[in-house]
């Protein structure tokens with residue numbers, strides 16, 4: 237028997253090996269094996285059973301070890317890896333590697349722990365005697381006798397403050413039993429023990445929820461590939477629909493992958509899933525999967541899924557590669573989130589990969605959002621996805637009232653710019669007196685690179701590309717980093733003539749200081765990546781906020797996502813403009829999504845909420861449509877612009893980045909390359925650029941870029957890869973493709 241193996245790390249081809257007699261029964265496609273490559277041992281995945289075409293069989297080396305007695309890679313992952321390699325223009329090895337958790341690649345092992353359990357119950361008389369003669373032993377016995385299942389020895393002894401000798405005495409008397417068992421390192425176990433998180437109680441679905449559930453049940457019963465887009469306004473109970481679909485899939489014996497955009501959001505989602513799973517299907521385990529886990533936790537979760545002990549995984553982007561067998565359902569919550577796109581190789585989009593994996597597995601893919609991405613919405617409109625809608629909030633609660641504050645007027649009134657408008661200050665003070673809570677959001681993106689007139693709100697845009705121009709300090713120019721067009725940076729606003737048109741935006745710290753000045757007695761907490769660098773700080777602050785120990789929470793978007801805070805009645809957005817003027821054709825979409833999601837945080841409890849949005853451009857469509865969370869209106873207007881400019885979703889975009897130490901050389905080769913592509917693929921690809929990247933230089937390396945617009949990625953990428961391989965690149969220039977990039981900045 238011979239097999240073809242994909243070695244991990246650095247070998248992008250199949251190598252063939254002989255399988256020794258003793259290992260034959262354990263080897264299948266997807267097995268993780270250890271094989272000799274050159275003079276080292278490497279891990280690899282068995283990709284095919286069979287012999288090489290052009291290599292003498294007697295010269296083949298043998299597999300050294302089969303690491304696990306089950307396939308580490310389900311067959312559908314292979315198909316997925318091949319598709320990803322083609323679509324995202326990267327090596328199969330880098331994809332296979334990213335599909336396996338590091339812990340598995342490093343050969344992590346199973347952890348053993350001793351468990352204690354009562355094996356002989358004492359009679360009341362015996363217990364009375366024991367209590368008198370050995371009170372410590374009696375305490376340990378009584379504690380364990382109340383437990384339903386065996387307890388970890390070290391934990392129990394630590395909690396009761398007893399020594400191992402106490403347990404040993406009871407074991408010796410045959411009262412307690414000690415057993416060694418594989419122990420799961422369960423992530424977030426502590427949260428559940430302390431009841432910090434809100435468990436979701438199943439409630440009767442309203443008519444819209446019931447209709448969505450029925451549609452999904454029918455899809456799941458049909459057992460074939462289908463994508464549904466669940467568009468539900470904030471507070472409409474999307475989670476309940478997800479959970480019911482998960483129920484259905486599990487009851488039919490299937491496996492489920494549940495994706496959430498950010499790690500920070502996971503504890504609450506996991507808690508909800510767990511509590512529901514335990515209620516409906518006792519014994520079901522929910523594996524948590526994301527990059528912040530310890531290697532041990534990751535390995536145990538992976539093992540539980542690969543062996544079929546667990547059938548549900550919830551996690552961030554990379555959970556889409558979990559070895560879930562008999563996959564029936566993939567849920568992608570907040571499918572519009574850019575966090576699903578990985579910004580290092582392989583540069584895949586978790587949502588798009590989810591759709592493709594569902595296709596390969598013949599499963600149902602459920603995408604959910606209050607503000608679907610225009611890509612998904614266009615697919616629904618074209619009939620490729622089934623559209624499920626939830627238009628009512630659960631319990632018919634009202635959407636919060638949204639107030640727009642015009643910062644141009646505010647700047648005139650207050651004689652200069654301040655972080656907090658009069659209206660926002662008054663509203664915050666009123667909340668503080670009523671003991672209600674406030675969240676202030678700050679929009680954090682690289683703003684200093686574009687120009688905004690604080691007098692009239694004007695931002696210079698590229699006439700050809702309809703995106704904000706980027707300000708380059710070095711030569712005082714404004715440039716378009718899509719088409720490369722440039723002009724001298726104006727000293728005065730081209731629209732109103734105001735002299736100062738550079739505004740840098742505000743950091744979280746400055747906003748926090750401003751809040752302290754107007755609310756000196758309030759308890760204020762800041763939450764951004766700097767303040768949250770310490771592990772667990774994020775969850776600590778959230779739990780304090782939930783407990784009402786914080787009056788005002790100041791932070792970036794990260795605080796808002798999917799979290800329910802019933803006592804928050806005011807949400808302020810300090811600077812709506814920043815996301816609107818990032819030099820990206822998705823700027824309006826981002827702004828609309830941000831506003832609607834942020835507004836959804838206010839008034840989730842019994843009290844009505846208020847939202848105050850500060851902006852220099854109150855008339856902008858993204859802001860006007862968001863006032864009534866008018867997704868239909870917004871998407872129609874925005875899709876029209878996208879169609880006019882032939883931007884995604886009407887075409888695909890591919891980014892090509894060039895890096896090198898010598899700027900002239902870099903420019904020369906980027907231009908030569910662009911000429912070649914134009915000549916060879918010009919009929920299928922529209923090129924823009926090459927031009928200097930918005931950030932021209934990082935760590936002594938210059939950066940240039942080129943954009944390709946195309947109708948079909950799969951028809952263009954293989955040709956680009958082929959041309960690139962045949963092009964005479966100098967050694968000091970490196971370059972990367974990014975297919976369907978989510979951020980143009």
Ligand SMILES: [Zn+2]
Pocket residue numbers: 689690691692693694729730731732733734
């Ligand atoms: Zn102006």
Ligand SMILES: [Zn+2]
Pocket residue numbers: 698699700701702716717718719720721
């Ligand atoms: Zn342009």
